[in-house]
Amino acid sequence: MTLRFEVLARDGRARKGRLSTPRGSFTTPCFMPVGTRAAVRTLDTADLEALKPPVVLANAYHLMMRPGPGLVEQMGGIHGFTGWSGHVLTDSGGYQVFSLDPKVDDHGAVFRSAYDGSTHRLTAEGVVDVQLQLGADIQMALDVCPPSDAPEAVLRLAVDRTAAWAARARRRFLEAGGPDAGASQFGIVQGGIDPALRVRSAARTTEVGFDGYAVGGLSVGESTLQMMEALEATVCCLPESRPRYFMGLGDPVGLVECVALGVDMFDCVLPTRLARHGTALTWEGRLNIANAPFAADDRPVDPHFPDSPIARYPRAYIRHLFNVDEPSAARLLTLHNVAWLLALMGSVQDAIADGVLDRLRHRVAEAWNRPVAQSQRPGS
């Protein structure tokens, strides 16, 4: 395997790990900011170099549509195109394509581009090729993403197709020289909120033998309890020796709770989207900078986070920039929110190493004003 994963410390089911690829290594649990179209919205590569995220996401579907994988390949892959020399993980774009109401059969999905209405076909093999062209360090197999409220038959078919596509994707990845190119590939577990289906999907996906395993189709509208049960059923069936990636989760309470169940990697547009809407992540919970009390507030956005890249600015100034529609407001809060989540994950890693993750879970839950879930740790 191109990707090595070493568990450095454990606290209950939570683990602190080190993930290594030919590009370098980073510690987990980690949060990966999302740069859908080869840029984290409002930021540039120099900003990312200052923030130092372990991995940046990009989206194969969006880059297939604009500017096209051939162009990105010609420019030296996504690393040459953007100048980012850290890890890049590309999502297959399955999630986006399934939101476009595609025609799906065993072969793949046919969909109309949201950019210009043109027709495209997504297959397990094609998505591997595109992600190799993009030069992703970690690529995701194409999965079937049914709506969260789909009937059981639809969920079962999705699990079966996801498994069949996973096998095809892995074969193509190995035949096309993915490992020689330094790339790794993750499979995705589906199954909705049905623990039994989750177990089945996890078994069939791990059977294929990927570098890592992702949990898809959660955090899409189900209750927290449903989500945690489905996640727990999934994680139990994933190998200890491989990284586990929860796709699309980014709220602070959710992050620490899922870490406690044994998840190693997360991505989400939440911190960047919230920022663009004027909401900052802080140790006092969500802070809406547009609120009147901040008009003359000379404190930084989060006084408990002195390392924030925008700690120099008073809340009053950021609020003013928002109120007069200065684009820099969204960028400054994006810098803050991404830095805040990266710092949180650093604290999570330290807490696991020190065996005090429970204390951090309570602190996060308290700050975010939500009840702590029943402890998911056996024996705690």
Add this chain to the structure above:
Amino acid sequence: MTLRFEVLARDGRARKGRLSTPRGSFTTPCFMPVGTRAAVRTLDTADLEALKPPVVLANAYHLMMRPGPGLVEQMGGIHGFTGWSGHVLTDSGGYQVFSLDPKVDDHGAVFRSAYDGSTHRLTAEGVVDVQLQLGADIQMALDVCPPSDAPEAVLRLAVDRTAAWAARARRRFLEAGGPDAGASQFGIVQGGIDPALRVRSAARTTEVGFDGYAVGGLSVGESTLQMMEALEATVCCLPESRPRYFMGLGDPVGLVECVALGVDMFDCVLPTRLARHGTALTWEGRLNIANAPFAADDRPVDPHFPDSPIARYPRAYIRHLFNVDEPSAARLLTLHNVAWLLALMGSVQDAIADGVLDRLRHRVAEAWNRPVAQSQRPGS
């Protein structure tokens, strides 16, 4: 006077100078980027610290409306509010207010806020007070800005009122302790494109005795020839010992041509506005990054400007960011355009010191594909 101005070198009528205030000193001719609402659009203070503009503009009218001068004062003035420790020049906002169709009499202008329709009065004295509250290093006296096609009677009245308001503004500035606060104040010459009116306005403004003199009401739609004639008539009547500021000019050819007539300072939204529309300033002229030939272009935006803050990015990447509406595209081109104009002004200063400004004028005119104006230098 709080402001000292020293001529370091001359080339024809052009001069290289050093302008010093209690805040520090910088060399001229210079270009000052515009941060209307206490931010240069798409940039933050850290960006400005990297770009190192000699002066940043802000607009008293806009800051009066949002967030209000009292709040800015409470936050330590515009420097405390934004964290920018360099020079700040505030425009009075006269230009903006006159675009709102105000009721004007000898006392001042009554106008409705473009923000919320509320009614406000702008007076020569009030604008001084606001700019002192904002903590500007250089403030502008309130002038009357008639439309560029106004009849002569309107232009004459504008010149007379501008002169009367200038005297009142200066009195208030001195009484209110402007110099003790380290502030300087510039008067503004009006008079449309009528050289005789320009001479008259210049005489009446200089009579008042300001720290520096601005040329207002030009570059608002008149022909280049009309502009240059009106400017020449104005500059001839301004004291050699004080800085001269052409308000609202930012195209490269215009800058070097007006420098050749003896102008020391410029501001304009042009470089930042062009950037937001995808246009870069380069030594090959205006470059519209959205154009198809740049799709696979791996060169930087301006290969002749290796010090560009975005020299690391290929044109293809910037074009992609524009094409998919990533907000970072506007910011990256803004960084480039501001840096490009600041570098141009550095070259202008060097050319004056070396007595080769004419050569630079030709180089700029050639790059920008416009004929060089008849030489404005006596004897050249």
